[in-house]
Amino acid sequence: MTLFSGCYSFRDVSIPPEVKTVRINFIENKARYVNPLLSPQLTDKLRQKVISQTKLTQIQGEDAHYDISGTITDYSVTTTGIADRQVASNRLNITVQIVFKNRLDEKKNFEASVTRNFDFNASLSLQQAETQLNETILRNLSDEIFNRIFSNW
Template identity: 25%
Template sequence: MTSKKSKLYFSKAFSKISIVALLSLNIVLLSGCYSFKGNSIDATLKTIQIQNFAFQTAGGPANLSLTFNEKIKEYFQRNTSLKMTNANPDLMFEGAITGFEVEAQAPTANDKGGLNRLTIRIQVKFTNAKDENKNYDQEFSFYQDFPQTQTITAVQGTLIPKILDQIVLDIFNKTAGEW
């Protein structure tokens, strides 16, 4: 009997050790695929400049450009180790808000829109002074739908932050994917 208990004890202990080893191995492997807080940035990249994005479209709140500029700067400061600079940056963003559009979506039986869609478009020019192959000039856009019974003025305070957050994330992912 003692022999069976010993085998059972060692079997359970080995199983626990195996599980811990597998979990540890997974953590090590996954940490190689994802880097936290700027660790994936090329070590030669130290500085970033984000020029103010101009408001080049009709419609939209007057502070839209300011709101976007603050969001993108804050996001890069919070999620990278890059330092903001105004002189000879390693990375530079510039561009303009080129679209603020409200369009009817999902027509109803009365030929009226059941939903309206707010779309914001931002043209971004990214320059990497260390590697020009990573430069891009691209439009980013995102939208949010809202009920036709509401006005854009009534919902823009809720929709605009969501749209801008997604555009900033898309810009960051496009840029960080190139590091």
């Protein structure tokens, strides 16, 4: 019994059977403030997620069926809460611009921005908050990028 005609699925992942390879380029950081660890860690996390949750083979060549690139365009902090006339909480805002190229079906090419916000106590420095939030940031951003590319919703 065939449940899907023309696609194989993993969880909510839908990839046509003719798509076999993917290239995930280094996610560049062009935000005004640069966290030097974010680009390499996010790139690595996304690569791991694609390998573990799809049957796609990662290659470095220009002829990959799917070509994924990205740029961190915003990395900023805003105040989100005030208590007793003092800043009580801050929010780290991160935006990644994703470029997806489908070399087998160019009509499926797209660009999209992924924005995630991460709240932290104002008593923490940005560096302390980055350390505390690092795993959550990487997981949330890589999940959102993955879902934008591979989920059909």
